[in-house]
Amino acid sequence: MDLLNNLAMGFSVASSLANLLFCLIGVILGTLIGVLPGIGATATIAMLMPITFQLEPVSSLIMLAGIYYGAQYGGSTTAILINMPGESSSAVTAIDGYQMARKGKAGTALSVAALGSFFAGTVSTFLVALFAPPLTAVALKFGAAEYFSLMVLGLVMSVALAHGSVLKALAMVVLGLLLGIVGTDIYTGTPRFTMGITEYADGLNFVALAVGVFGIAEILRNLEDESDREVMTKNINRLFPTREEFREMIGPVLRGTGIGSVLGILPGGGAILASFASYTVEKKISKHPEEFGKGALAGVAGPESANNAGAQTSFIPLLTLGIPANPVMALMIGAMIIQGIVPGPNVVSEQPQLFWGIIASMWIGNLMLVVLNLPLIGLWVKLLSVPYYVLFPIIMAMCSIGVYSVASNTFDLYAVAFFGLLGYLMSKLRCEPAPLLLGFVLGPLLEENLRRAMILSRGDPSTFLTRPISLVILVMALAVLVLVFLPQIRKRRDEVFTESDA
Amino acid sequence: MTTTLTRRLLLGAALALGLAGTAAAFPDRPVTLVIPFAAGGSTDVVGRIVADKMGAALGQQIVVQNVGGAGGSLGAQQVAKADPDGYTILMGTVATHALNPLILKQKPYDPVADFAPVSLLVLVPNVLAVNPQLPVNTVQELIDLAKKEPLAYASSGNGTPLHLSGALFNSMAGTEITHIPYKGSGPALTDVLGNQVPIIFDNLPSASGHIASGKLRALGVTTKERAPRFPDVPAIAETLPGYETYSWNALFAPAGTPPEVIAALNKAAVAAMADPAVVARMKDFSASIVASTPEELGAHVAAEMAKWEPVVREANVSLD
Numbered sequence: 001m002d003l004l005n006n007l008a009m010g011f012s013v014a015s016s017l018a019n020l021l022f023c024l025i026g027v028i029l030g031t032l033i034g035v036l037p038g039i040g041a042t043a044t045i046a047m048l049m050p051i052t053f054q055l056e057p058v059s060s061l062i063m064l065a066g067i068y069y070g071a072q073y074g075g076s077t078t079a080i081l082i083n084m085p086g087e088s089s090s091a092v093t094a095i096d097g098y099q100m101a102r103k104g105k106a107g108t109a110l111s112v113a114a115l116g117s118f119f120a121g122t123v124s125t126f127l128v129a130l131f132a133p134p135l136t137a138v139a140l141k142f143g144a145a146e147y148f149s150l151m152v153l154g155l156v157m158s159v160a161l162a163h164g165s166v167l168k169a170l171a172m173v174v175l176g177l178l179l180g181i182v183g184t185d186i187y188t189g190t191p192r193f194t195m196g197i198t199e200y201a202d203g204l205n206f207v208a209l210a211v212g213v214f215g216i217a218e219i220l221r222n223l224e225d226e227s228d229r230e231v232m233t234k235n236i237n238r239l240f241p242t243r244e245e246f247r248e249m250i251g252p253v254l255r256g257t258g259i260g261s262v263l264g265i266l267p268g269g270g271a272i273l274a275s276f277a278s279y280t281v282e283k284k285i286s287k288h289p290e291e292f293g294k295g296a297l298a299g300v301a302g303p304e305s306a307n308n309a310g311a312q313t314s315f316i317p318l319l320t321l322g323i324p325a326n327p328v329m330a331l332m333i334g335a336m337i338i339q340g341i342v343p344g345p346n347v348v349s350e351q352p353q354l355f356w357g358i359i360a361s362m363w364i365g366n367l368m369l370v371v372l373n374l375p376l377i378g379l380w381v382k383l384l385s386v387p388y389y390v391l392f393p394i395i396m397a398m399c400s401i402g403v404y405s406v407a408s409n410t411f412d413l414y415a416v417a418f419f420g421l422l423g424y425l426m427s428k429l430r431c432e433p434a435p436l437l438l439g440f441v442l443g444p445l446l447e448e449n450l451r452r453a454m455i456l457s458r459g460d461p462s463t464f465l466t467r468p469i470s471l472v473i474l475v476m477a478l479a480v481l482v483l484v485f486l487p488q489i490r491k492r493r494d495e496v497f498t499e500s501d502a
Numbered sequence: 503m504t505t506t507l508t509r510r511l512l513l514g515a516a517l518a519l520g521l522a523g524t525a526a527a528f529p530d531r532p533v534t535l536v537i538p539f540a541a542g543g544s545t546d547v548v549g550r551i552v553a554d555k556m557g558a559a560l561g562q563q564i565v566v567q568n569v570g571g572a573g574g575s576l577g578a579q580q581v582a583k584a585d586p587d588g589y590t591i592l593m594g595t596v597a598t599h600a601l602n603p604l605i606l607k608q609k610p611y612d613p614v615a616d617f618a619p620v621s622l623l624v625l626v627p628n629v630l631a632v633n634p635q636l637p638v639n640t641v642q643e644l645i646d647l648a649k650k651e652p653l654a655y656a657s658s659g660n661g662t663p664l665h666l667s668g669a670l671f672n673s674m675a676g677t678e679i680t681h682i683p684y685k686g687s688g689p690a691l692t693d694v695l696g697n698q699v700p701i702i703f704d705n706l707p708s709a710s711g712h713i714a715s716g717k718l719r720a721l722g723v724t725t726k727e728r729a730p731r732f733p734d735v736p737a738i739a740e741t742l743p744g745y746e747t748y749s750w751n752a753l754f755a756p757a758g759t760p761p762e763v764i765a766a767l768n769k770a771a772v773a774a775m776a777d778p779a780v781v782a783r784m785k786d787f788s789a790s791i792v793a794s795t796p797e798e799l800g801a802h803v804a805a806e807m808a809k810w811e812p813v814v815r816e817a818n819v820s821l822d
Contacts, residue, residue, distance in 0.1 A: 046541035140696030186683050189660045201572035322711050324688045337547045340786055346715045408569050455682060
């Protein structure tokens with residue numbers, strides 16, 4: 001019963017008055033920065049790190065972790081209310097969440113997101129506690145070939161994100177892939193599509209792209225016609241889901257939690273796939289796939305749970321190996337080193353108080369988030385009644401500050417403006433931004449791992465088929481492809497047959 | 503040549519003036535320390551630890567600003583163009599002040615003419631380590647194996663000190679171990695721990711936890727001497743005489759910064775590096791403290807550029 005003892009120790013550490021306070025500060029700060037469009041957890045943690053020097057190591061890490069998962073929570077709020085995702089994961093939530101808000105169901109969408117996240121957070125916290133070491137061993141089996149196959153699977157799934165024309169969705173994925181290529185090629189050091197601008201040497205900033213194509217484009221669209229402007233406040237229904245809606249969300253939340261927990265463990269960018277994958281699964285198995293993209297409850301519940309589960313399990317490689325799964329985790333490692341803790345496999349045995357304290361605090365933090373956020377939903381929804389001539393300039397200003405704060409790079413602001421216009425143009429042409437973002441996120445990973453796998457296999461492409469995990473994932477990708485296109489092929493055949501009959 | 507000479511003279515005069523006590527006015531507002539890499543990396547960690555204590559010594563807060571991108575060039579460029587008043591300084595590294603200027607075809611700044619050296623703070627050893635499943639225990643066994651079968655090593659990226667440490671190793675040992683670049687040290691370590699790639703050149707601080715736990719087998723450190731924290735790990739130079747690489751961190755101000763300001767910054771930096779808390783952290787970090795004078799840093803940059811120039815040429819690394 002080591003686990004119970006360890007968890008008890010963790011909870012005793014995490015529930016000391018000081019640590020509870022730091023956890024609370026962390027999740028409040030996280031929620032706030034998540035709600036402010038554009039300002040991400042990375043920038044906030046970087047800014048707050050100096051303050052944490054004076055704290056105990058456990059307290060400072062508890063607070064920083066709180067900011068991280070608090071921001072995941074808060075990020076979905078803006079995605080739902082104003083179509084402004086601050087992180088790649090909440091881009092998916094924006095698709096159906098924002099449509100729910102337009103139908104006056106903003107409160108329902110927000111509470112579904114909060115409850116789904118809490119459930120996912122609870123389950124994945126226990127996963128971290130129970131299986132961290134064995135799960136790490138699985139994650140280490142993933143090499144370049146496996147990541148390549150995983151990204152192929154992700155791209156195949158992305159077609160399902162579209163709720164209009166498949167052709168346009170594919171075009172958007174390809175445009176996203178191309179935009180993802182911008183920057184320095186890591187194998188040869190050659191700058192690609194940077195137009196000679198050194199500031200783009202590390203590629204385009206994801207937040208700038210997302211804020212542009214989703215948020216700014218939406219603002220432009222709303223401004224074009226006075227009479228067409230969305231008035232969402234007039235028909236807001238009750239804030240909490242009905243019993244029926246509760247029943248409707250159970251399945252998506254469970255599946256989302258599972259998908260997110262598994263993908264979150266992979267340090268090479270698996271977590272970004274979580275919410276996209278969950279959305280695809282929900283749409284595929286839904287009895288009403290036509291509702292997706294028009295405000296489907298499952299399209300919010302699933303991805304939100306997946307996203308939060310992934311956020312928690314991405315701590316596994318950090319805590320067991322000292323390996324960062326994303327930039328926020330890299331910052332946490334920096335914070336550990338400054339505190340005099342050498343990150344690595346020994347942290348669990350040498351600093352059990354720290355390890356188990358953080359795990360216990362994750363669950364406490366998630367509980368705090370639900371308690372904090374459910375009553376706040378009414379307040380967030382009221383924000384929508386702020387007149388547009390006040391709200392829009394504030395959103396634009398916040399976005400600009402947030403995007404600039406990531407890397408103090410003015411060229412990121414030009415990117416926001418450019419992608420805002422592009423997003424507006426896309427909405428005129430009825431092209432959707434979500435597949436574009438997925439292509440943008442997956443493209444660089446796909447290329448990096450494809451080339452690394454090929455270098456390691458000395459140019460032998462059979463490496464993708466002879467490595468068992470890679471093979472299984474590729475077979476899954478093929479299966480998804482068949483599932484996506486089969487109905488269309490059959491339909492076309494039917495059409496052909498009816499024509500020949502006539 | 504003349505510019506360096508004038509600069510040396512100016513610096514000498516600078517120090518004399520600084521000692522005369524005209525530095526009283528500096529600093530009257532917070533100083534910005536630009537770290538040319540993302541937050542969380544080793545340069546960032548060193549920078550933040552030093553900034554805290556240096557601020558105390560100056561009597562003004564030092565604000566850390568991360569300006570990452572283009573392998574450190576963006577941040578360095580920003581400081582090179584900043585007002586030379588001492589309120590914007592740079593945490594320079596072997597990358598910003600030796601490797602990038604040698605590698606980049608288009609030079610965004612001149613590491614000598616555009617900067618006024620303040621102090622060389624620390625030297626950080628690198629390490630050659632392998633996954634324990636690779637059947638080698640010494641540098642010599644690795645060289646023998648590499649001559650028999652194709653091997654690959656992971657590094658934190660193209661043109662980084664770690665890539666070039668590997669390139670120097672290949673050229674001195676006569677091996678052809680393939681370089682596999684990653685986006686930073688974290689993902690490179692992950693793949694070596696998972697035995698996707700058998701060999702890694704890494705900063706000693708980031709690899710030390712894995713070496714201590716036995717998940718990585720350290721074959722040699724890249725410094726001339728063994729590292730105090732790992733007395734059992736030989737120096738690569740014990741097998742390949744003359745092999746020496748390390749990363750370093752140093753403070754630079756923009757060229758033209760008044761000498762008394764440089765002197766004040768140097769005094770604060772040296773005081774910070776003598777602080778017991780900083781000494782303890784740097785020891786954990788396997789970094790050895792130098793805390794040099796501005797002149798010594800100037801000479802160090804020149805020596806580093808001279809040392810890396812043939813390695814860069816031989817490894818045929820160049821970036822646009």
